[in-house]
Amino acid sequence: MEGIKQISRSAADELYNLTHGAIHVDVMNLEPFVEKMLSAVTKGRFLPRQHTAGNLPIINCETLDSVLQQLNAK
Numbered sequence: 001m002e003g004i005k006q007i008s009r010s011a012a013d014e015l016y017n018l019t020h021g022a023i024h025v026d027v028m029n030l031e032p033f034v035e036k037m038l039s040a041v042t043k044g045r046f047l048p049r050q051h052t053a054g055n056l057p058i059i060n061c062e063t064l065d066s067v068l069q070q071l072n073a074k
Contacts (some may be wrong), residue, residue, distance in 0.1 A: 002029035012041040 007015070015038060018025045030038065061067040 001027055001031070001034060003031075004034055005031050007034045007037050009037060009041060012037040016041050016045065 012034075015027065019027055027038070059070055061070060
């Protein structure tokens with residue numbers, strides 16, 4: 001990872017998957033920001049998810065059809 005100064009949270013999440021999957025991958029030479037982002041993703045894997053959508057309702061969709069119905073409900 002030498003020379004990589006920044007990484008998105010989604011890229012760090014994929015990197016987490018690589019380092020914790022069935023095939024072992026070592027990640028070396030992390031820049032400080034990249035190391036912090038990977039650490040944040042790793043910690044987030046063990047914390048309960050918190051939804052902060054404000055006053056928007058959370059709608060549970062069991063099927064793809066129900067997702068499409070919600071998207072077309074406007």
